[in-house]
Amino acid sequence: MSTASVPTTATFARRKPPAHVRRKRFLVGLANYSLVIVAAALFIAPFVFIFLTSLMTNDQALSPHLWPHPFRWQNFVDVFHKSPLWRWTLNSLIYMSLATLGLLLSSIPVAYALSRLRWRGRDAVFIVVLIALMLPPQVSVVPLYVMWAKAHLVGTLWPLIIPNCFGDAFSIFLLRQFFMTIPEEYLDAARVDGCGEFRILTTVVCRLAKPGIAAVALFSILYTFNDFFLPLLYTIDSPSHWTVPIGLAQFRSLHQVQWNLTMAATLLVMAPVVLLFFAAQRVFVEGVTLTGVKG
Amino acid sequence: MSLNTSVDAGAAALAAPVIDRTRAKRKAARRRRGLVLLFMSPWIVGFSVFFGYPIVYSAYLSFTHYDLLSAPRWIGTANYRYLFHDDPLVWPAVRNSLWIIAIGVPCQVVAAFGIAAMVARARAGVGLFRTIFYLPALAPPVVATLAFVYLLNPATGPVNLALSHLGINGPLWFQSPQWSKPSLVLLSMWQVGNTMIIFLAAILDVPKPLYESAQLDGDGAFQRLRWVTLPTISPVILFSVVIGVIYGLQYFTQAYVAANVASGQASQAGDQTVNNYGYPEGSTLFYPVLLYQQGFRYFNMGYASALSILLLGVAFVVTLLIILNSRRWVHYAGAERG
Numbered sequence: 222m223s224t225a226s227v228p229t230t231a232t233f234a235r236r237k238p239p240a241h242v243r244r245k246r247f248l249v250g251l252a253n254y255s256l257v258i259v260a261a262a263l264f265i266a267p268f269v270f271i272f273l274t275s276l277m278t279n280d281q282a283l284s285p286h287l288w289p290h291p292f293r294w295q296n297f298v299d300v301f302h303k304s305p306l307w308r309w310t311l312n313s314l315i316y317m318s319l320a321t322l323g324l325l326l327s328s329i330p331v332a333y334a335l336s337r338l339r340w341r342g343r344d345a346v347f348i349v350v351l352i353a354l355m356l357p358p359q360v361s362v363v364p365l366y367v368m369w370a371k372a373h374l375v376g377t378l379w380p381l382i383i384p385n386c387f388g389d390a391f392s393i394f395l396l397r398q399f400f401m402t403i404p405e406e407y408l409d410a411a412r413v414d415g416c417g418e419f420r421i422l423t424t425v426v427c428r429l430a431k432p433g434i435a436a437v438a439l440f441s442i443l444y445t446f447n448d449f450f451l452p453l454l455y456t457i458d459s460p461s462h463w464t465v466p467i468g469l470a471q472f473r474s475l476h477q478v479q480w481n482l483t484m485a486a487t488l489l490v491m492a493p494v495v496l497l498f499f500a501a502q503r504v505f506v507e508g509v510t511l512t513g514v515k516g
Numbered sequence: 517m518s519l520n521t522s523v524d525a526g527a528a529a530l531a532a533p534v535i536d537r538t539r540a541k542r543k544a545a546r547r548r549r550g551l552v553l554l555f556m557s558p559w560i561v562g563f564s565v566f567f568g569y570p571i572v573y574s575a576y577l578s579f580t581h582y583d584l585l586s587a588p589r590w591i592g593t594a595n596y597r598y599l600f601h602d603d604p605l606v607w608p609a610v611r612n613s614l615w616i617i618a619i620g621v622p623c624q625v626v627a628a629f630g631i632a633a634m635v636a637r638a639r640a641g642v643g644l645f646r647t648i649f650y651l652p653a654l655a656p657p658v659v660a661t662l663a664f665v666y667l668l669n670p671a672t673g674p675v676n677l678a679l680s681h682l683g684i685n686g687p688l689w690f691q692s693p694q695w696s697k698p699s700l701v702l703l704s705m706w707q708v709g710n711t712m713i714i715f716l717a718a719i720l721d722v723p724k725p726l727y728e729s730a731q732l733d734g735d736g737a738f739q740r741l742r743w744v745t746l747p748t749i750s751p752v753i754l755f756s757v758v759i760g761v762i763y764g765l766q767y768f769t770q771a772y773v774a775a776n777v778a779s780g781q782a783s784q785a786g787d788q789t790v791n792n793y794g795y796p797e798g799s800t801l802f803y804p805v806l807l808y809q810q811g812f813r814y815f816n817m818g819y820a821s822a823l824s825i826l827l828l829g830v831a832f833v834v835t836l837l838i839i840l841n842s843r844r845w846v847h848y849a850g851a852e853r854g
Contacts, residue, residue, distance in 0.1 A: 248640070249737050250637070253634055253637045253638065254638060254751050255840055256634055257634045257635060257638055257645055257839055258630060260634065260649075261645060261648045261649065264648055264651070264652055264706065265648060265651075266674075267652070267663055267664070267667055267706065268651070270666075270667055270674045271663050271666075271667075274666065282672075283672055284672060285671075285672055285677055286605065287674055287677065302586070327558035327559070327562070328558070328559075330554075330555040330556075330558065331555060331556055331558055331559040333555060334552050334555035334556050335556075338548070338551070338552055338555065340548070340549070340552045344554070348839060350559070350562070351835075351839060352621040352836075352839070353563065353567055355762050355826060355831070355834075355835040355838065356828065356831050356832065356835060357766035357804070357831050358760075358766065358808050359764050359766060359768075359804050359824055359827055360571060360574070360824050360825075360827055360828040360831065361566070361567055361570035361571055361574065361810075361824070362570075362807075362811070362824065363574055363782070363817055363820050363821045364569070364570035364571075364573040364574050364577065364821075365566065365569075365570050366812065366817075367573075367584065367817065369523075370584060384558070384562065384566045386558070386562075386564065386628075387558045387561050387562025387563075387645055388558040388559035388562045388563070389854055393559065394829075418551055418555075419551075422555075433621060443654075446654040446656060447657055447658075449657060449658055449768070449769040449772075449773070450766075450768050450769060450804075450808075453772075453808075454808075454812055456594075465656075466656055466657075466658040466659075466769075469658050469659060469662060470658050470662075470772075470773045470776060470777070480666055483662060483666070484663070484666065487655075487662055490656060490659055491654070491655050491656070491659055494654045494655070494656065495651065495654055498650075498651075498654050502647075506646075506713060507719075509710050509713045509714060510714055510717040512711060
């Protein structure tokens, strides 16, 4: 409905285009809408099937019927009995919170030094940060594993958390981009008032770059929650330290858990992420956009 | 004594303010250097302990035989000779990784651009559509992979059921060496939300007068897309190709989980002792999976180091090419702002 009304009001002030042009525009718009809706349906469909399967009985999940016959809401309770999902969630929360905290505390001063302090070699160091950011984590993983094995920390969450307390290349990069946008006048004003660089960082910069810091925290939360390679590396032989992704990946083979319960678990795991997204949608979209446009 | 010197210094300052000013300046410079060092210290420690040292040590380990139990034993270039000449899995793994970069990345970029262009054209509901197309990107990779193995189950999955209603005999997807990689590409196209959002923002940023002048020239919708939108946002497209290549080099999680779950599905018993890396028939054995298997399942640490050094070499060349070329798209962004 609105499709038809918007163009007419928009073109009202100007000269009306001839009828055949309007008809063509309308048809192109209509075709575009149908395409978007079909594509959107395709993107939504997997969620629908996951949801339907999570309500089936096990027998039905392996049958060609797509609509749950008895709706088995019990699945969402059974998941917790059949697997230590709480334990995995707790481990994920520990990893997530400590890593994010350490990452923010260590990356903010580095990003500040790389963006707002002037010193020789700054640009060279920034390029080194970029290189570290782009190299695959697998290039350094063997000696790191040896290191953590010698420290008797393989099989715990510490090898995942500790490196984050020493600056994370992606966060440094993103925070730097945010800090660059703060006008120099604010910092100069604080300097004139006798603020030391440390006070400027903790008061002026951190307050003005709050959306940036929120975005970095959000990305870190998502990254640690999704992280698979490192937890697999360090905790695979120690099931009491599994995070949610490791547990889920072993779900079927280890516990003989059925597809209906697996799908119920995936929904339970996705739910907090989606809720977080809706709660902080603006921060998300701005953060993602900034990584791309200003990269 | 020290009190005396400071009094002397105070007296000297009164007598010779010029000397004092340079001294104060030097002191301030030293303080500032200390401050920079202090602020940079987390990164300096982190970079040397968790990045610089491991790479150097990795280079050393790649010339040894090391199983974590006994000390590394120097074996010269044996690891590299085995890597380049004898290991039957290296070249398939390299080919698989190249495949996922050469086919997967263009598929993702085209999908993201197509969706972004369509959403940008929609006059109403841009926000709603953006959310719908972004949502799958929020599913953790493990979760999304699990879901796709189920959805693409050859016999009972909804996708093949839908295809059979259309009279099409669906492929075996994750159970077939020909279709396992395309299945993974399909999965990555479903999770293309991040790229799509970046493209959408860039398309909505294209200056309106450019479209209007194209319209005056009588260009149709498709021509405007081809000659106005595409060139204007090309830096962003280039950027996402770069990110895609970088991720392609470390492609691991989806391949590992898909092989693990699909093979468990095939054997019903879900036997963990069966070696299922790269299932089916090594078609999802990507280079990082091979490295993981050699290093952390077989504990061939020396050989895994050699594999990681080769990866480092390739990744470093790619990274360097990107950074050297980046001036171009940084320049674009600057020109836009100005």
